[in-house]
Amino acid sequence: MLKQITVTVNGVQHTLEVEPRLLLVHMIREVLNLTGTHIGCDTSSCGACTILLDGKSIKSCTVLAVQANGKSITTIEGVAQNGELSPLQEGFKENHGLHCGFCTPGMILRATELLANNPNPTEEEIRWGIAGNLCRCTGYNNIVKAIQYAGAKMRGDELPSTEPEFV
Ligand code: FES
Ligand code: FES
Numbered sequence: 001m002l003k004q005i006t007v008t009v010n011g012v013q014h015t016l017e018v019e020p021r022l023l024l025v026h027m028i029r030e031v032l033n034l035t036g037t038h039i040g041c042d043t044s045s046c047g048a049c050t051i052l053l054d055g056k057s058i059k060s061c062t063v064l065a066v067q068a069n070g071k072s073i074t075t076i077e078g079v080a081q082n083g084e085l086s087p088l089q090e091g092f093k094e095n096h097g098l099h100c101g102f103c104t105p106g107m108i109l110r111a112t113e114l115l116a117n118n119p120n121p122t123e124e125e126i127r128w129g130i131a132g133n134l135c136r137c138t139g140y141n142n143i144v145k146a147i148q149y150a151g152a153k154m155r156g157d158e159l160p161s162t163e164p165e166f167v
Pocket of ligand 2: 097098099100101102103104134135136137138
């Protein structure tokens with residue numbers, strides 16, 4: 001039996017009829033066609049499916065669509081504002097924080113909550129903060145730099161060097 005839910009996704013309200021067993025990540029990708037949210041494992045290990053649910057980063061493969069009823073969702077498609085990259089998107093671009101890009105949407109959503117809670121994290125706090133998000137390509141150093149860059153930009157501090165570190 002289908003359940004009716006109402007969700008606000010990237011600022012747009014949707015009323016949907018979904019199966020109670022439908023995973024939130026499948027609703028986002030297959031019902032709303034927002035394919036920037038990736039599926040890497042389906043077992044809550046990789047973090048590729050990370051989104052914001054009412055501002056909190058969650059792995060959308062571990063949540064049912066019906067659990068998002070009445071809530072607000074942000075996916076990577078909703079991060080840029082008025083055609084401008086967000087500080088984190090700019091940080092990843094400037095610091096070579098991605099290679100294949102498969103992990104990047106999840107990393108950026110996870111880092112969004114990290115910086116919202118801790119605007120000036122240490123390197124160790126960043127590394128712990130993204131510990132649930134796996135990257136098979138970058139070796140993480142440039143991801144850490146990207147998040148440091150975004151933090152500095154959001155605080156209005158001098159931007160760190162964007163000399164990339166290749167591994
Ligand atoms: S697909 Fe959700 S954690 Fe890997
Ligand atoms: S850039 Fe390829 S998985 Fe992270």
